[in-house]
Amino acid sequence: MDTNSAAALDRPSYLTDGYGWKSWLLTRDHKRIAILYLVSITFFFALGGIFAMLIRLELLTPEGDLVQASTYNKLFTMHGVIMVFLFLIPSIPATLGNFFVPLMIGAKDLAFPRINLLSWYIYILGGAFTLWALIHGGVDTGWTFYTPFSTTYSNTYVVSTALGVFILGFSSILTGLNFIVTIHRMRAPGMTWFRLPLFIWAHYATSLIMVLGTPVIAVTLLMVAVERVLHLGLFDPKLGGDPILFQHLFWFYSHPAVYIMVLPGMGVISELIAAFARKRIYGYRFVAFSSMAIAVLGFLVWGHHLFLTGQSVYAATIFSVISMLVAVPSAIKVFNWTATLYEGSISFQTPMLYALGFIGLFTIGGLTGVMLATLGLDLHVHDTYFIIAHFHYVMVGGTIMAYLGGLHYWWPKMTGKLYAGFASKLSALLVFVGFNLTFFPQFILGYLGMPRRYWTYAPEFQVWNVLSTAGASILGVGYLLPLCYLTWSLFKGKQADANPWGAKGLEWQTTSPPPTYNFDEPVVVTEPPYSYVAEQHVVGQQEVESA
Amino acid sequence: MSSFTLPFFPEEASSIAGEVDAMFAVWLAISLFFTALIAALILIFVVRYRRRADDEVGKSEHAGIWLEVTWSVIPLLIMLAMFAWGAKVFFVAHRAPADAVEYWAFGKQWMWKFQHPEGNREINHLHVPLGQAIKLSMTSEDVIHDFAVPAFRIKQDVNPGTYTFTWFRPTRIGTYHLFCDQYCGAEHSKMVGSVIVMDPRDYAAWLAGGAAAGQSPVAAGAQLFSSLACVTCHEMGPGRFARGPSLQGLFGRQVVLEGGRTVLADEAYIRESIVQPLAKIVKGWQPIMPTYQGQVSEEQLAQLIAFIKSLGNAPAMATGAEHPPGTLAPGDSGITGAASAPAPQK
Numbered sequence: 088m089d090t091n092s093a094a095a096l097d098r099p100s101y102l103t104d105g106y107g108w109k110s111w112l113l114t115r116d117h118k119r120i121a122i123l124y125l126v127s128i129t130f131f132f133a134l135g136g137i138f139a140m141l142i143r144l145e146l147l148t149p150e151g152d153l154v155q156a157s158t159y160n161k162l163f164t165m166h167g168v169i170m171v172f173l174f175l176i177p178s179i180p181a182t183l184g185n186f187f188v189p190l191m192i193g194a195k196d197l198a199f200p201r202i203n204l205l206s207w208y209i210y211i212l213g214g215a216f217t218l219w220a221l222i223h224g225g226v227d228t229g230w231t232f233y234t235p236f237s238t239t240y241s242n243t244y245v246v247s248t249a250l251g252v253f254i255l256g257f258s259s260i261l262t263g264l265n266f267i268v269t270i271h272r273m274r275a276p277g278m279t280w281f282r283l284p285l286f287i288w289a290h291y292a293t294s295l296i297m298v299l300g301t302p303v304i305a306v307t308l309l310m311v312a313v314e315r316v317l318h319l320g321l322f323d324p325k326l327g328g329d330p331i332l333f334q335h336l337f338w339f340y341s342h343p344a345v346y347i348m349v350l351p352g353m354g355v356i357s358e359l360i361a362a363f364a365r366k367r368i369y370g371y372r373f374v375a376f377s378s379m380a381i382a383v384l385g386f387l388v389w390g391h392h393l394f395l396t397g398q399s400v401y402a403a404t405i406f407s408v409i410s411m412l413v414a415v416p417s418a419i420k421v422f423n424w425t426a427t428l429y430e431g432s433i434s435f436q437t438p439m440l441y442a443l444g445f446i447g448l449f450t451i452g453g454l455t456g457v458m459l460a461t462l463g464l465d466l467h468v469h470d471t472y473f474i475i476a477h478f479h480y481v482m483v484g485g486t487i488m489a490y491l492g493g494l495h496y497w498w499p500k501m502t503g504k505l506y507a508g509f510a511s512k513l514s515a516l517l518v519f520v521g522f523n524l525t526f527f528p529q530f531i532l533g534y535l536g537m538p539r540r541y542w543t544y545a546p547e548f549q550v551w552n553v554l555s556t557a558g559a560s561i562l563g564v565g566y567l568l569p570l571c572y573l574t575w576s577l578f579k580g581k582q583a584d585a586n587p588w589g590a591k592g593l594e595w596q597t598t599s600p601p602p603t604y605n606f607d608e609p610v611v612v613t614e615p616p617y618s619y620v621a622e623q624h625v626v627g628q629q630e631v632e633s634a
Numbered sequence: 635m636s637s638f639t640l641p642f643f644p645e646e647a648s649s650i651a652g653e654v655d656a657m658f659a660v661w662l663a664i665s666l667f668f669t670a671l672i673a674a675l676i677l678i679f680v681v682r683y684r685r686r687a688d689d690e691v692g693k694s695e696h697a698g699i700w701l702e703v704t705w706s707v708i709p710l711l712i713m714l715a716m717f718a719w720g721a722k723v724f725f726v727a728h729r730a731p732a733d734a735v736e737y738w739a740f741g742k743q744w745m746w747k748f749q750h751p752e753g754n755r756e757i758n759h760l761h762v763p764l765g766q767a768i769k770l771s772m773t774s775e776d777v778i779h780d781f782a783v784p785a786f787r788i789k790q791d792v793n794p795g796t797y798t799f800t801w802f803r804p805t806r807i808g809t810y811h812l813f814c815d816q817y818c819g820a821e822h823s824k825m826v827g828s829v830i831v832m833d834p835r836d837y838a839a840w841l842a843g844g845a846a847a848g849q850s851p852v853a854a855g856a857q858l859f860s861s862l863a864c865v866t867c868h869e870m871g872p873g874r875f876a877r878g879p880s881l882q883g884l885f886g887r888q889v890v891l892e893g894g895r896t897v898l899a900d901e902a903y904i905r906e907s908i909v910q911p912l913a914k915i916v917k918g919w920q921p922i923m924p925t926y927q928g929q930v931s932e933e934q935l936a937q938l939i940a941f942i943k944s945l946g947n948a949p950a951m952a953t954g955a956e957h958p959p960g961t962l963a964p965g966d967s968g969i970t971g972a973a974s975a976p977a978p979q980k
Binding site for chain 2: 151156157160227229233235236239240241323324325327329330331364365366367369370371372373394395396397400403404407408411412414415418419421422423425426427428429430431432433434435443446447450451454455457458460461462463464465466467469470471531534535536538539540541542543544545547548550589617618619620
């Protein structure tokens with residue numbers, strides 16, 4: 088092993104291309120920027136996770152005994168703001184997307200490397216605003232900033248938090264813009280649209296939403312700040328405004344934002360299933376176009392968040408039926424992934440365990456989403472823990488499972504190191520079990536009628552809350568493990584080959600970690616994606632699972 | 635105590651609860667079927683097609699178009715059927731039946747105030763008679779709240795500056811949770827109470843008993859109509875001189891505004907005409923009514939509306955007097971004025 092890693096150290100890579108802090112903070116290399124993002128979002132994920140643990144501890148008993156009511160409200164608000172805007176939205180695109188979009192299309196870098204670095208600085212600035220608000224006392228409006236509570240009644244740091252989110256939006260827009268231009272203009276010769284890996288299709292669809300949707304949330308939050316500071320009547324009826332207008336504007340972005348969070352995850356899952364079944368994704372074009380369909384239809388369903396606001400029943404009817412239509416492309420993906428396993432050559436490496444977990448959890452998240460789109464049922468479960476459970480199944484069971492799966496899949500490529508096989512499989516298992524134990528009881532709580540954002544609750548709800556908190560502690564351990572063994576692998580891990588999984592895709596044809604400009608030789612693409620053929624001897628197969 | 639029981643379903647205590655639960659049960663069965671199907675297929679495939687040699691690869695096949703169509707169309711048809719059922723229940727939940735009795739609810743940080751048609755008032759608790767359809771007209775004094783009774787399977791946001799409505803017909807005697815379901819600030823989780831469903835005879839006794847009795851909303855509204863000087867301008871009988879349009883038979887009619895637009899005279903319109911009289915001017919009348927914003931509470935507004943609605947049943951006696959008094963001296967208009975009026979008969 089020692090000779091192996093010594094040899095690898097001599098090999099120039101993007102990691103050996105400069106060592107000082109300047110070589111990182113002023114880098115224009117998309118891979119280094121991806122690492123900067125990785126470190127930043129891990130910090131915010133840990134912070135949001137600590138808030139989640141405090142929420143679960145408070146909810147262990149029906150009484151409000153751990154924190155004050157106002158503190159509790161700040162906890163769930165900061166948990167939501169940090170997890171949505173500082174973790175989930177940038178998670179896969181800004182780290183895995185940043186690293187692998189150029190590699191997977193055979194490009195040297197993104198189209199605008201400087202703008203890419205700028206987007207990270209904007210992200211840090213937005214995060215700093217949010218942290219500033221947090222340190223000075225936090226904010227208690229919920230991550231949804233509903234008016235007129237946020238504009239007139241809350242006494243917390245609404246404006247600085249809203250400005251933080253406003254700033255973060257620009258980071259997102261720039262990343263989306265960069266991806267769109269890169270995918271259009273920088274594909275290697277022979278990399279036609281239908282030779283693109285599905286990860287790229289998913290990022291293309293995501294980028295469209297980022298560019299088209301994010302300006303709306305920026306304007307909306309600016310309007311909140313304007314009403315709060317200048318008392319211009321936009322949302323508060325006492326000033327002549329309309330509080331429901333805010334909800335239309337907010338969800339016009341924030342519902343598509345759900346797809347910003349989950350589409351890249353779907354892209355990752357397509358890569359993982361193909362790699363660990365050694366097979367072309369079944370129905371490649373259907374999976375690719377379903378991403379685009381989700382991106383387009385996702386803009387037409389925001390009204391399902393407003394079913395009970397007094398919105399016209401006819402509008403509600405239309406939003407209900409379109410919300411169900413958007414479930415069809417998601418169902419297509421699930422069925423195609425499952426069909427891909429048929430006659431595959433399936434190995435149970437850690438990334439594949441995460442991918443299989445994703446399919447199960449996302450299926451439950453999707454089906455409960457369609458339940459919520461059913462008007463007569465939403466009447467009962469809207470704004471209860473049923474919603475909380477549903478979107479955590481999609482966001483945590485979906486996006487975070489995919490993110491961790493992708494991170495484990497590409498970690499050898501990103502760092503050149505292999506991690507411990509047993510520990511990583513254990514973490515996948517703990518995350519899956521802990522997640523279900525945390526959030527499944529919340530479906531039952533929701534149907535029983537427990538409202539969301541309650542600091543205290545009726546005693547008959549306690550038993551399910553205790554189970555949920557117990558699950559959260561298992562989930563917490565599941566998330567801590569990768570932090571440990573992945574960090575350990577950086578120092579002690581075995582050196583990774585160029586293609587440790589025997590996978591297809593341009594990113595596996597270059598060295599691990601890749602050189603600064605990704606490929607030593609010009610890339611020419613001559614075959615469709617995932618071209619696993621039986622007679623071909625897979626080279627570079629390596630024993631990955633050794634601790 | 636209750637920690638040792640595992641509650642799964644809330645009690646069913648309203649006329650729609652059974653159908654909502656039936657819909658949920660069907661969805662649950664569909665979801666279980668698809669989740670089990672996917673899980674079973676995955677398990678079978680990963681075991682049967684597990685990798686046996688390091689250099690083994692899968693057999694790639696081209697997508698069968700009919701397979702793709704099948705697994706797109708079947709979920710779509712199931713969803714459309716469930717959509718139709720859900721929409722039907724939702725419409726029922728939105729349209730109060732003709733025999734519904736109107737109660738009023740006011741949300742404020744952090745309590746619920748209720749007013750019975752008989753005049754009784756309550757805080758955080760609402761007593762209702764079994765079997766009687768109850769229509770709740772609701773508004774908020776500050777932020778958005780949400781009136782939710784899980785046992786009834788109903789829920790409705792309660793917004794400031796306008797009115798929202800819900801209704802229920804209690805089918806079981808008992809005391810049920812009332813929650814605020816829309817986050818409304820520090821004590822959101824304390825904005826809870828109960829709906830107490832009583833036998834009609836017990837309810838009558840409760841009404842007559844010590845409960846905070848008062849004037850009915852209509853009677854209180856009539857008194858306000860005169861004490862706030864509304865009556866000075868909005869004539870109440872035929873032949874009276876008027877600076878504002880008659881309100882007889884106004885509720886539920888289409889009103890023609892300046893500029894030719896028409897608006898339905900509902901609760902929100904009447905409320906707006908009181909607090910922001912200049913927002914919508916009735917065709918043919920002068921914009922001279924002063925605002926009552928800040929001078930009437932939400933409860934008083936509701937009483938005024940209840941009173942004006944009660945005029946709706948009377949025949950529109952004042953139709954003959956709907957000639958716009960264009961000769962009105964502007965000097966008179968400083969103190970009281972006119973705003974809303976019924977439309978001229980179309």
